[in-house]
Each structure stands twice: as C-alpha cells, then as structure tokens.
Amino acid sequence: MSDALGIAVVGCGTVGGGVVEALLRHRDRLAQRAGRPLQLRHIVVRDRHKPREPFVPRELLTDSLAPVLQDAAVQVVVELIGGTTAAREVVLSSLAAGKHVVTANKALLAEAGPDIFEAARRAERTVCFEAAVAGGVPIIRALGESLAANQITAIQGILNGTSNYILTAMAERGLPYAQALEEAQAHGYAEADPSLDVDGSDAAHKLAILAQIAFGVIARPQDITRQGIDQLHPMDIRFAQELGYTIKLLAEAWTRSDPQHPDGPRGVALHVAPVLLRHTDLLAQVRGAYNAIAVYGDIVGETLYQGPGAGRGPTTSSVLADLIDLAVGRAQRTFAAARLWSRADRGFVLDPPEQVQSRFYLRLLVADKPGVLADIARILAQHTISISSVVQHEAPEGDGEPVPLVIVTHYATTGHFLAAVEQINRLPTVATPAVYYSMGD
C-alpha cells in the first residue's frame, strides 16, 4: 500500500465533525477504496477548549492554520467553515502552501471561483467541491465526467432542501408559509436566519457553480434573477393543483441558439424562482428536504439525480468521495482537463432573462364586474401573448370583494409578459399587483 494521504480538516461543526468521525471510524474501508490510508493529521477550530463530540481526538485540535501549512505531510486541506472571508483565506493560503483543497462552500465558489481556481492552477494544485452543490447528490461528477461528451442544453434543479420542505408542507398539508417554516426550523432543516434559503440566494449560488461547469459562464450571484418562496400565497398553490401542477422552487438554466447566427455564441439564461411543474414531472414528486437535478444533454437526453441535499451524512459522503479521488489521482486529472473558472471560452454568453421564452401563470385579484377579463385579454394580446386557460370561480353573490382570476398563457417572451403585467397592474379593476410564475413545461 502506498503512502498515506495527509489531511487537515478546517471547521468541526456539523459537517466537519462528520468528516472527522468517518475518517476515523471507516479508516480501513477508506484505505481499501483509496488504495492508500487517508490520514487525519490536524483539525483546525476557532476554540480548542470548547466541548467536542467524544470521537474528536483532542491531540489533533489546533486553533491556527499555521501548523497545517507547515506540515509537509498534509496534502489536502478540507475547508468546512463556511462563509466567504475566513474561508477564502484558508483556501488561498492552503493552495499557496501546495495543498489540494476540498470544500463544501458554495458561496465562496460562486463569489470567488475565478480567483480560487486561478490560484490553484498557479500552484498546480486541485480544488474539489462535490459537496458544494446538492449535498449527497453527485451532480458535479455527473456534469463533469459522466455527461462529459454532451453539450448540456438545460438544467432544472431543486437545490434548496429547506424551501422544498416548506413547499411540500404547504402543498400536502395546507400549512401557511410561516408555520411550514417554523416546522422546518424545528426539524433542523432551516437556519435560525433562513433568509438565504427561502429567498433563492442559496440556490442561486449553486446554480452559478453548475452553470460554470455546464456552460463555462461566470455568473456572479447578482447576474441570476431570483425570486424566493417567502411571498408564496397558499391560494396559488391551490390554483396550481387545480390546474394539474405543483409549485417547486427551481434553479434553471436554459440555452438558446440564435437562428440568425447558428455558429455564434449561444445564450444561456439563469434564474431561481417558484415554477409550476406538471404533477407527472419527476421533479414535482420530490418531497421534503431532498434535492434533485434534471439535466438535459444533446446526446443522452434527460437524466435525473436525486438525494439528500444537506446534513452531516450526505455532505460527508461527498467530501470523502473527493478525498478518495485525490488519493487515487482521478481528481487531479479531472481538474486539469476541466479548466473551470478560466478564460477558456466555451461559446456561451449570459442571456438577459427578459429574452427567455416561457409559459406563465398569472393570478390577479379583480373587481367582479363586466369587462374586466376583456381588458386583461386585450392587454395580453397587444403584447402578442395568447391565453392557454382561464380559471375564475363563481363569486359569492354580491359581496363586492375582489375575486381571484387565474390565466395561463402560451409561450411568451419574458420581457413582453412583464410589460403586459405592468400595464395590467394599472387597470383600476385590478386590486393588488399581479402574482406570476413561469411554468416548467
């Protein structure tokens, strides 16, 4: 058996603790799978004196990165502290000291991918990040290796388990948003401050990483339009169900070729938003805190990957897969071949989201008067948007309250649709600003 792969783990919380435990408990199994021992040499923590889980070897604890960087036997630093400031420093100084890096930090990659990967190439070291997107779901390897022969044409992902848990509770048990969120927090899925989960930011970080692998585009978080689930009204979940759809928070990437310039750069549009999926769509069936990603490749067609999106076990599994790949020598070859976050032009540009074609769900609260539907239909027609279906239920006789009106459109350009909505919102018969979502089909 060859020499051990020396490892330092930085951060010993939920995920770090899981990695430490697995490295010690499954030592023989991991050595067998990796062809050499995976040797844990240091655990870097902020406070060495804080109580730790019983399996954490006190003698490996340190509160400074310096001994890690100076230890020539450490070949890999596993960054599991999260955040983007200290984590960035850990990653860059580890690479500069000649260590490979394994990280689960999606925010760091989404924000500083170009710097980190450039530093890694300069140092001739490898950065692995299977755990950064979708926890235990091996979507990084799927895109980068299994589907490597394909040009990816679209990605649709449920990338935030907290939001999916909330949506499932709202749809299946009729809970209002606030109560579903409380339940997610009680189960430990949602953070004390869940805003990055429910406003779509977390999913946008992950989408930026997938878009880099699949299309070579560098999407900064602010390039990705996003809409969360925090404003989602139970009424829209019910209307969607009535129409045969389920609402899911999706991170989506859609490519488009320009028929005028078939050989020019292709556009790819990215967004995170609640989307109506047909009940029979596989992503519509994904329940609770799971993640799932549907990937469309030009040779393979559609493939789908699903599993637990967060938590100790799933994230640990992905971190260990990266460590085994480094020990075997696969990761280094993948890293060199993929040239991620480099200047290599892969022929894609980011499309402005207004150009994306979609069908739309539009829900209004309107006065129960003659001519209202006619006005709305006229505005849509002026923007060349045609109507696929309308739902308006009979209102209680003469109570004068605004009534919900739901319109599903045929395919339309997002920009046209938004212009129509703006005009519809100015109608005196429309009581509150229109609510709209795109349809996933």
Add this chain to the structure above:
Amino acid sequence: MSDALGIAVVGCGTVGGGVVEALLRHRDRLAQRAGRPLQLRHIVVRDRHKPREPFVPRELLTDSLAPVLQDAAVQVVVELIGGTTAAREVVLSSLAAGKHVVTANKALLAEAGPDIFEAARRAERTVCFEAAVAGGVPIIRALGESLAANQITAIQGILNGTSNYILTAMAERGLPYAQALEEAQAHGYAEADPSLDVDGSDAAHKLAILAQIAFGVIARPQDITRQGIDQLHPMDIRFAQELGYTIKLLAEAWTRSDPQHPDGPRGVALHVAPVLLRHTDLLAQVRGAYNAIAVYGDIVGETLYQGPGAGRGPTTSSVLADLIDLAVGRAQRTFAAARLWSRADRGFVLDPPEQVQSRFYLRLLVADKPGVLADIARILAQHTISISSVVQHEAPEGDGEPVPLVIVTHYATTGHFLAAVEQINRLPTVATPAVYYSMGD
C-alpha cells in the same frame, strides 16, 4: 494538445453507429473535453458491403479484427456487437494485444466478468462499461466513485425499460399484457424476441454487475432468482392500485448482518421480480422506457439516478464518457483501485433468497364459502406470518365462480412464506395456484 487516442469500434448497429457518428460529428468538442483528439481509426463489421448510414466512412470499414490488433495507434477497442461468443473473443484478443476495452455488453460481463477482468489485469489494460447498465444513467460511476466512501446496504433498480414501458401501459391505460407488449415492439423498445427483457434475465445480468461493484460478490446469472412480468395479471395491478401501490419490475439487492456474528461475512440477497411499491415511492413514479436506480449508502442515505435505459443516444453518451475517461487517464486509475471481479474478499456472501425478510402480497381465487379465510389465516399463522390487510369484494350473488381474495402480510421470511403458499395451494377451496409478489416497503 497531446497525442490522439486511437479508437476502433467493433459493431456498427444502433449503438455502434451512434458512437461512430458522435466521434465524427462532435470531434472538436470531444477533443476539448478529453484534452486530446479521439481518433476513430477502424470500424469492424461483419459485412463490409452492406448499406450503411451516410456518415459512416467507408474507408474505415473492415470485416476483420486483425488490422485493429496490428495497428499500434489503436489504444482502445469499443465492443458493441453484443452476445457472448464473438464478443468475448473480441474483448480477450484486444486486451491481449494491449488495447483498453470499452463495452456495453452486460451479458458478457455477467457471465465472464472474472475471466475478462483477470485478462485485463494481466495485460495491464482497462475495461470500462458504463453503458452496460442502465444506458445513459451513470450508475457505474455513481457506485464506484461518487459513493466510494459508503458501504452500499441496498439497491433497488428499474433496469429494464421494455418491462417498465409495458407495466406503465398496463397500469395507466388498463391494457392487457399482450397488447402492451405489442405496443412496446411497435415503438422499438422491445426486441422481436422480447423474452430476455420480460422474463427478468436482462435485469438479472445488470444486477449481477451492480452487485459486483457494490458488494464484491460474483453472482452468476443462475444465482439470481427471477420472475418476469409475462405472467402478470391485470387483476393484480388493479388490486395493487386499490391498496395504494404500483407494480414495478425491480432488481434488488439487500444486505443483512448476522446479529450472532456481527464481524462475520455479511449476506447479500439478489432477486429480480415484480414488486409492489407505494405510489409515493420515487421508483413508482418512473414511467415508460426509463431506468432508475435507488442506492442506499451507510453514510449518504438514499440517492437516486434516472434516465433513458437504452437506445442510441443514451448508450453513446456513456460509451463516450468512458473514452474521455481513458483519454484523461481517470479510467485507468479507477480500474486499478476497484479490483473488480478479483479474488479480493469484500466481506459479503450471497444469501439464499429464502432467508430474505419481506412483506408479501398474496392473491388467491377461492370458493365463495364459509371458512375459506379461516383456513388460509390458520396456515399463515402456523408459519408465523401475520396478516396486515385483507381485500375481498362482495361476489355477485350465488354465481358459484371463485372470487379473488387478496392478503397483505407483515414481514415474513421468504422460506416460511413459500412453505405456507404451498400448503394453501393444496386447500380444496383454492381454485388456482396462488399469485404472490413482495412489497417494496
């Protein structure tokens, strides 16, 4: 850019033609992903003069393997002729001549895995086979790389698209088996002789390969009990639906530790059979000719992989992924580390299927007389099997025909259940032999 990877494709039918087309059409893309050109040098066919698709370069056609073996610039032979006689010869002589092998041939690996992998190790060459199981679904990489840190504890797979197409048509549109099969044939999913698809043999071959990767067991096809869908009665599909279940043809592997000998070898039982899955189970939602595999790992939990299980595009995608892995140098490292079909003991033995614990669906046609249910319940109780639910619908008054009686049991040992069934079949009130399936929960 480094030297080209020289390739010979053996067989130019549906899959071979797809690989040839993609190698030529996506030459630049593949070279970019692989870091070096993938150069098609020979296409070996039985009849050089047969008409071919227009993209097939006539000058590369040959009807003999000899020029391939003699061409030092050929580094990889892609075996796509199927069957086990000529294909075995192609694979073994290619390895002996120092070529790597990529194959989509599940029957060959299931039957001759030990010989082929031993020959590859002797020749210090690599055998890749992502396309051999589940077409475009990257399950080989998932088990071998992404989940490498886990001990797999169970696998449940829909591994035969033809059968799943037929079951979907029977369940959703009420078609009888024969008509659903005809439709599958008309769509090109089923072969002219579909017996290996519908009797479970094809799925058993694929399960043998997955079990080798996950557990290190060498299961010959005859070691895997199998039951196909060719005897499935629409009545049982309807009863299953009434109980909240969907019938799927599953290939399953279940591990068991012996509580008496926790450190002894663990048992793994393999079978292919129609199984009742709860409607909410993700595998129950897989429709049409798709494949899907749920994998349970001791660290990650459950992950699921789905996609098209056969056909030109999906199989081509997986063959090309293997070629890129060989060009990048990943495949060689994976092959060396995995030591598949070797004598390396991974601590698992094949369990006799009688020992597997399961819940069972039992459907009888019984005389509509007093005491029938009492007799059956008594026999089950004698074999320590308790009943979870019973369905017997009111019979048309006095027409004297036998009536269906459905019993769902709690967990029972397969051996006990089969002994009870044998005894039940001997009751004079039981009209035809009992029909039974296991439950997937």
